[in-house]
Amino acid sequence: MKRESLKGEKSPDKHADKHAADKQPAGEQPSAEAAFASYAAPLVDRAIEYAGAVREDASPEALHQLRVSLRRLRSLWWAFEPRLDKGENTRQRALYKYLATAAGKTRDWDILIELMTQNDTGAQAMAPKLEEIRSGALATSRETLSNADVKHLLRDALSSAAKELNTAHERVPLSKFADQRVAVSERSLRKRMKRASRAKRSNYTSFHDVRKAGKRLRYLLEFFGPVLHDSHKRTLKLLKQIQKRFGTLNDIVASEMLLRDNVALLAGSGDIEAALQWFRKERKRRMRSAAGLLRKL
Incomplete structure (x- = not known):
């Protein structure tokens, strides 16, 4: 069982992600x-x-x-x-x-x-x-x-x-368009990171917004990487950190909520309260970890 936040979200087919820009004759700029x-x-x-x-x-x-x-x-x-x-x-x-x-x-x-x-x-x-x-x-x-x-x-x-x-x-021009859209996505991520860094620890929504913005930016860099004018190695390193830490937090929060919402269906099948207690502790730990990352970035 794999998931992007548990083992990294990989492209289903590395060879299928070749872009149009790669196929253009030298010197030609596609729109x-x-x-x-x-x-x-x-x-x-x-x-x-x-x-x-x-x-x-x-x-x-x-x-x-x-x-x-x-x-x-x-x-x-x-x-x-x-x-x-x-x-x-x-x-x-x-x-x-x-x-x-x-x-x-x-x-x-x-x-x-x-x-x-x-x-x-x-x-x-x-x-x-x-x-x-x-x-x-x-x-x-x-x-x-x-x-x-x-x-x-x-x-x-x-x-x-x-x-x-x-x-x-x-x-x-494709390269101009790609640069502009990546820039917009980067600004959105930075804005959400700033908001989350100031939010209360219990405000998971702000952390979730960071994760979504990071995921979108990563996809755009995957799409347009070959035609972008600037290197985004530093950004990709940042996104890798966000993906790992915020993705794991999302798994914990979503799973705790799912378990809590289905207590009645699981009644009598095991110690549900013990499981919920573990998720509560793990959620707090992962929230601290995510907040700590934001302070460093």
Whole structure:
């Protein structure tokens, strides 16, 4: 069972992330509008592939990779927001979030089970019930994704966005566009880090906002890295630190909440209060650790 905050979020296929800019003849500068499809199409294909895999594969990995692909799509559409119709862009990003949430409902149980198993918090006694609930969540995820017709939804979203960009009168050089969008994302991350550093320790939302902003910036650097004018090695090092520490915190907080919300379903299957106590202690420890990182950055 893997998850980005437990072992780092890896690209499902390293060879599929080659960008349009890499394929341009020397000296030629593609426009952002012309390059869009070469970024988006592989992500759409990958999301469709994993959505299909979820129908047959009950393992955590297929769900994880589907959610990663959808998050990357959402970040790409955010990057191209200035070049797309605002209303349509908002709807398409909401679609990716909806599908990722559908996959995430089962993934959340996977993370809870893994954390309890790794830290001896009563998972063995609760295992039958936890697996039963997880199976129910998987059935719901599969039904939601099947009813949504992921393949056609994503193909239509890609076609609509590509058509709009290809018919736009104005063209922006890809490298200029990439520099601008990465800069906006960096400012957003720094703003959220500053806000979180001043927030009360109990204000988890501000920490969660840092994690989301960091994840989006990392995706943009992965998309546009070859065409950016400046080196972002220092930023990538920062993002790696945030991903590790804030991702682990998110796992703990989300799992504690999930366990607390399902106490009734797990009644009689083990010492739930002991598990909740462990999560409370671990949450406080991880919050201190995340706050400590912000003070150093």
